[in-house]
Amino acid sequence: MSSTSHRVRGGSRRAALACTLVATVGLALSASASAQDLVPQNDKLYFQAETVDTAAPVKALHKVRAIAAEPQRFVLQLDGPMSPARREALIEAGVVIGSYVPANAFIVDLSGADLASVEAMGFVRFVDEFRPSWKLSPQVLAGREYTSEDRKLLDMAGRVLVNVTLFENVNVADAERKLVQMPGVEFKFTEVIGGQSVVTLEMDRAKVADLAAHSAVQFVEDAPDVDYRNSTTRWIIQTNQVNNTPVYDAGIHGEGQIIGVLDGGVDSNHCSFSDTQPIGPSHRKIVAYNNSFSTSSHGTHVAGTAAGDSGTNNDLRGIAYGAKMAVNTIPSFTESGILQRLNLHHSQGARIHTNSWGDDGTTAYNSLARGFDVFLRNNEDDVVLLAVTNGSVLRNPENAKNLIAVGATQDTPSQASHCTAGIGPTADGRRKPEIYAPGCSTISANDDTACSTTSLTGTSMACPAVAGAAALVRQYYMDGFYPSGMENSLDAFTPSGPLVKATLLNSTRDMTGIGGFPSNLEGWGRTTLDDALFFPGDSRRLVVVDDVRNADGLTTGESVDYGLNVDGSGEPLRITMAFYDVPGASGASNPVVNNVDLVAISPSGTTYRGNNFSGGQSAPNGSADAINSVEQILVNNPEQGGWTVRIVGTAVNSGTQGYAIAASGAVSDGPTALSVNLDMAAPEIIAPGSSTELTIRVNPGDDMLVGGSTKLQLSIANGSFIEIGTTQISENVFRGTIPPVDCGDDPRFFLQAEGVTTGTVFFPPAGAADPLQIGVGEFAIELMDNFETDTGWTVSNDPSLTAGGWARGLPLGGGDRSDPATDSDGSGQCFLTDPNDGDTDVDGGPTILTSPAFDFSGSLDAQISYDRYYGNSDISDTFAVEISDGGPWVTVENVNPNGASTWTTRTINVADFVSLTSTVRIRFVASDSPNNSVFEAGVDNVVASGFSCESAAACLGDCDANGVVNFEDLVAMLFVFGSDDNGMCNADQTGRVDFDDLVTALFLFGPCPK
Template sequence: MNAPGTARQSPDFRLMIGDEPFDPIDVPVPDEGLAPAKKATIVQFTALLTEPDVARVKAAYGLVLDRFIPNLAFLERLDDGTVGRLRADFLVRSCTALDPALKLAPWIPATGTPLRLITTMFDDADAGTVRSALDAAGARDVQLIDDRPAGSHLFAEFALDDRAALPRIAAIDDVVWAEPEPDAVDFNVEAAQTIQSGGVGVHGGTIWDQGLHGEGQVIGIIEKDGTIDLNHCFFADEPNVPGPGHRKVLSLTRKNDTKVNEHAMFVAGIAAGDDRANPGTHPHRGGAFAAKLVVRTRDNHLLKMLGDAKAAGATIHNNSWGLADITSYDKTARDADEFSFRNEDHVVVGAGAGFHEADNTPPGIAKNVLCVAAAKAFPFEMSDGDGLPGPTSPDKRRKPEIMAVGGGISSALVNPASPSAPYCLTGGPQVFAADATSWAAPNAAAAAALVRQYFTEGWYPTGRKRPDRRLLPTGALIRAVLLNSTVDMTGRPGYPSLTEGWGLIRLDRTLFFDGAHRRVDVHDVRHSAGLEIGQRRTHEIVVSSITEQLKITLVWTDVPPAETLHTLPARNLLRLEAEDPGGIAYVGNDIDIPTGLSRPVGSGPPGPPDLRNNVHMVIVDHPPVGKWKITVEGSVVFGQQGYALVTSGALK
């Protein structure tokens, strides 16, 4: 029942596609109905579907319900008979033919030819029919990429010499979406110690000191257009052939014309470089120097590249590059999100855009990717060194969301003499900028590898290595630990902020080791055991002292990519609430920006609920001692949604 003097808010039935949201009820229905052939049709329902509703409409009408469009709608392929029956169903608000113009990405360049395009097809499309239709519409150099066996879609890459042919491409029944083929750009600008414990030098104290160096971990490196030199001491072995027996490089994939370059060398060295002759002692070794690497140069199909890296053993994936002039949620972002959702144990890291770019771009802006900006080197690490502020455009999500050191770094350099024997040249960047998000991202990837090792070796929950306690963490848990470990960057006002996100990584604030003041409590829930719509789960913790800040972080890897047609990628929505021993409640992401602390419910006007981000936090200084209740609720969930919940502080 509504409270006195209040009214129930009407649902928003506008479709969030195209330049302006519109109500499908206002779209005229042709008298003749749809053609007998199956056409792209938007089916909008009167409310969220329950599981029995989903089962019924799938069985009755052959709906797939896999291409969600906010609000309350799905894109389907239907004939006119099915459309007529659907319009009579009490759950259906409207059935609207998709305007072909809405299939064209708004960021297709307005001028210039030839256009290089990528189109996404309906999953029941026939490859031969697609090729013939594209040829007839004026496409040339058509290349089909069928990622359906990997759980993705059928794509077509091609050139278009006549811009007037764009409507003909959009009118092809099999086409769902057309967007420009992207070009990539590199994001360039004693770091490992700074993000491990905040100290540097011999007495700095690091996670390394506990015995975590990346052993047993594999980091995938995808580079824009370069590769690494296996002759460098950071990557060399004997025999020096990449593969399972190589001490550092499990796989090295590159195009025929790909050359060794400094960007690739520097990034790989930051992540896991280690001197073969003197392991674990080189002053410029990587943040996870005992980890192994899978290295490749990029193409336009990130889903396949990530899948190949997985097949070679990688679970952490670094991308120190972005797409030129593409700032929307495109195919690359969808690939990253789809891979992350379907491979729960993996973490994808993306560099935020550098100061010289126009805006943050894919893959960093994907909802399940950890987007990293660069902090300066110690002792100025509380100031940002490189990275454009968010939020994402146009959906206003928080990206970048975390900071790692991206300045004052020395790593592997290319030897101009190109010797055949191993060499060991290191130093600061010679070609690229000294401060760069490109350097921050592999530092974050290395930190992710250390977090993964912490759980796989059984350090949780005792703070001592216990093989019988081994846990295979989800990517959501690794991201949640990294985000929970962050500290507010004092050189940037407000917390969280559009520039720093949730702040600078400081691993020892969350990774608990025996004898430390701060402890950690984690709940890692996989999709198969995840929340359904309206379901709530309560987890309890006990705070033992008011001296340590209490930080609660909820992260979930959202459902595979939202439909290409609209610009609101968020799909499943979870709600975080924490209640202290006295009954005072806090809601995730309702934070007083000047102080960086959560607002107690009822202490003033609440902030709007966060319906966009899949990272939610509650942060409380001087938390009351006693039992706290932490509740996670499935506010809007399609199927089941897993999550990771990480709490750190003075816990019993």
């Protein structure tokens, strides 16, 4: 079934609108909207603060020219809806288009606009400054009645919590600084909502109106007054949809699971835990109470979140409210102390362990961290969770390798934002924390009460929530819900701890209130179980591997391939591999012992490696992760077809290493077709006269490889493809050799193999229609400069500059600036515009850093790469990169460095901008606005290289050395056939003359290159 859509283009405009921007008239403002205003009218603007009548046009654009250059916003209304053509015209005229305002209006930045061009656009009917009065919610000025105790106390003190939305494309750090400088203002946090930064502040209500004077502020409103409870956490960690709990609906509440709680005393008389049966196996909640009876607010609260149940669906019902608990106090901070406690709970049936405590005095991998790793390596069916410190830096023992480190999100409606948790990585560079759940103002059981609650905040509250989620995941497998999504005892199995861990981390979502994903703050994101667990009707399915325990695991160099079908690209493909590593050695600064890597190969041969992310998803052909015991691959729009998931024992230094895999998306686990691909990517270029060995891997899937069918098909200089044989190296690994090639040969190739049921398959999948290509030649380095020595760069500054300029900067320390005065690779120096303390920025004009000349004459191609940094600037500052071949300078990039940045590597093809001459130069131009606005820019690691090709000196295949490969040479090869020969008869340079040399000679037939 198909549908056809018709697009109708507009005709003439109404004549009455031809002069809409000629006259200047006043505004007609209405403080409240009438019933008619409920339907947006084209002659009004609808703000929360007021409805603005725009029936008469306001301000000819020439009247706003004097103020449009200032960093402020305007509202621009059209005579009808925005269209692609209108948007393109406005952008072409320099209008920066921001948020939409009904009706048909937009908040815009006109500071760089060609106002005469805009004025000539007949579809623009109204323009005016964005009024301060539009920035304030009526409610935030009038006040309201609050329900939560903390907000009531604030209100009584004349204080208010406000959310301040900033305009798009403003310097967030600068705006925050100016807002916090207001008397009585206390900064809370910043999150990104709908692409705009929202700053939460506590301040005097009487001063709220003053916020409207800030040019970066778009809107100020009262922050939500929400009671944060376990009842919200239950649906947040399942679906993030209010009261949508498919895990509970399927009958999974934690039944049959026991959670070990190491914390303060748990009040067993509280209604969340009490029972008429004595504590023990028959007790409804506590199977073992391993310390003398005591109560604490912290321990009771934690236990209530993990598994408490008062019998009512309210704040006194935990995440795994059908589970039971084994309870004990916090152990001594030693390896033996934690092992004793965990082993005791394990012996009492606990397989999930929650710990909301730690040692904030160290970041070292010490005996306490080692104790957790010892326990989990010895008990593969267990899962240990630990709350990350509430401080700013990740501490101990959450830095243990095998446990799950948990951070806390805000609660609804800000569950995508950070509440509290130390920032990773660990001291040795591993990713922690790993997962988040709500933990901000969580209401749970209160000790020394019969059935009351209390509110607490911290990672201590998030950790038991994830522990409860782990119990639900474990029950999912043990009750046989996998793979059908329905309970089936025939499918039941006991999952390993790594599988539960992998499933939890496969359920995570990016916390949009935190920049970057994944990151050292949010780890893999927040728990959303329904994203991983499959139930009937779900479009997102689950495939797992959990039959490789440590005793049967990999050794160094071993690898295992799994076939995975991706049945559609509409669901993201997420694959997580987890393993329990051998504990690190006592006294070792780096605890990593075994390195197992996750690799996924798409149907077209694109390779993804675990933990190599860019732009929020896995980057193709990235490098492997050598240190983490969790690796994840995420492809938002995966190719449909058969994927290969490969687990590689890269370095198994102790014992054998097991693992578990969880994959979710539009996936199924079989039967999978046979596939063929390169084990390692082919080189992009090879030197003339060189041969190229390719390692070819066949993944049989559920098929069987036909013997002798694995082949390399090669074409030289756009000739026909000719088959080249391969040599079998191991069961499914083969080697094929591209013979020596020379300048202009342009080798292209593809692979093929045949399965008994699959038939013939190719790599790339289109075979001869889309082969791989290798360039012949060499890149010669013209310049490789990390600025450790002086190599001819020049610095020029505008004479009007009041301070600053490009200078060779030092890395962090020595009194130099810490932002951004550290080079990009840690080697030492770089060029910076602001390398020292104090006001040394480049106020008031441009400063230019120019390279020496590069000689690209005679090059076939050329590239220049560089690392660049910019940030902490005024909105009118710019940073440009320009290139010249001796003539005019051509812009490569010109950015407005608004806000903080990081070092970024850029690579350009020189020929895309200028001719390849002997006088090519590149320069970096930092243009700073006046008034002492700090502009910081940096450049490091500049590499310039030219690509050329010179024919090989020898003529391979020319056995008789007469300067031409012809029939006589083929005859000569036959005379030495089967012998060892490193001369010209050995055309493929393998050391032995064989059939492949005859084939190579045919490719090279003709005169030898000069």
